[in-house]
Amino acid sequence: MISLGSRVEAALAAGRPVVALESTIISHGLPRPDNLRVAREIEETVEVAGAVPATIGMIGGRLVVGLTDAEIEHLATADGVVKLSVRDLAPASMRKADGATTVAATAMLAARAGIAVFATGGLGGVHRDAPYDESADLFALASAPIAVVCAGVKSILDVGATLERLETLGIAVLGYRTDRFPGFYLRDSGFGLDWSAETPAEVAAVLRARVSDAAVLVANPLPLDEQIDPALHDRVLAEGMAGLARGRITGKDVTPYLLAHFHAATGGASLAANIRIILRNAELGARIAAALA
Structure with a gap:
């Protein structure tokens, strides 16, 4: 059972633009107290850009599309908040x-x-040196008819293998004002793209023309002067991969380990980049939603 927040319900009924937002970044992706501040900034960014924010999460077993500010604060500050992928929703409920x-x-x-x-x-995406270890994100997006504005995939992953899997699953990838696939902290992951869009209106036109139920990824890179220094990135990533091997860290523990290592080894630069990424994507998502509406 999915409950709609009152603002989101009214906006959808009226045909106004709405942008969905995840809640894992609030409870697991950012440290306290930055997480609550940034969660509110994300919602405000969507509103200023002309859309209604719909942060999604679970409160007391109830799935909510459009959490209230009090519910967002609860997920940001409470202990024991569970990280929920698709398979976890029913047991957690x-x-x-x-x-x-x-x-x-x-x-x-x-x-x-x-x-x-x-x-x-x-x-x-697909993990480095572990092609059997793939994120559930890829398979969920294969059957979710939605535009996903992102900064590509995390550079700690096997980007090439992930792009191949996206192709296999029929998930279109549009570069936003770029023909290069971004690598999250990096503007360019080293891989090119077949398709790009220059404006929110062009993205909206692609969404209207879609004939499948697969998602469309809109890859929105950081500006060149806002990315992490590539040499620093590569050194920190190599150190992190070596740490994984030493600690025999595998499975779902890999990404949290590497992200924490990046935060510590870059003196917080990776966290700052992470925040810039989500705020930029929230703004672009709102502009696409407005163009589509």
Whole structure:
């Protein structure tokens, strides 16, 4: 059972633009107290750009599309908030858990609620040196008819293999004002794109022309002067991969380990880049939603 927040319900009924937002970045992606401040900034950015924000999460086992500010604060400050992918939603609901939705769960729930645009930071993908380890994000997006504004996939992943998997799953990728696929912290991951769009109106036209139920990824890179220094990035990534091997860290623990390592080893530069990414994507998502509406 999905509950709509009152503002989101009214906006959808009136045909006004709405942008879905994930809650994992609030509970698991950013440190306290930055997480609550940034969550509010994200919603404000969407509003200023002309759309209604719909942060998605679970409160006491109830899935909510359009959390209130008090509910967002609860997920940002409470202990024991569960990270929820698609497979976790039903068991967590049974347990009446408080939960934060991942990209996969947020995209699926937003699409079911009738929301056309979802803004996030970066996607999960295929892990380096572990081709059997793939994020549920990829498979969820294959059946979620929604535009996902992101900064590509996290550069700690196997970007080439992830792009191949996106192609296999029929998920279109548009570069926003670029023909290069971004690598989250980096403007250019080293891989090119077949398609790009120059304006929110062009993205909206692509969405109107879509004939499949797969998502459309809108890859929005950081400006060149806002990315992490590539030499620093590569050094920190190599150190992090070596740390994984030493600690025999695998599976779902890999990404949190590497992101924490980046934060510590870059003196907070990666966290600052992460925040810039999500705010830029929230603004672009709102402009696309407005163009589509």
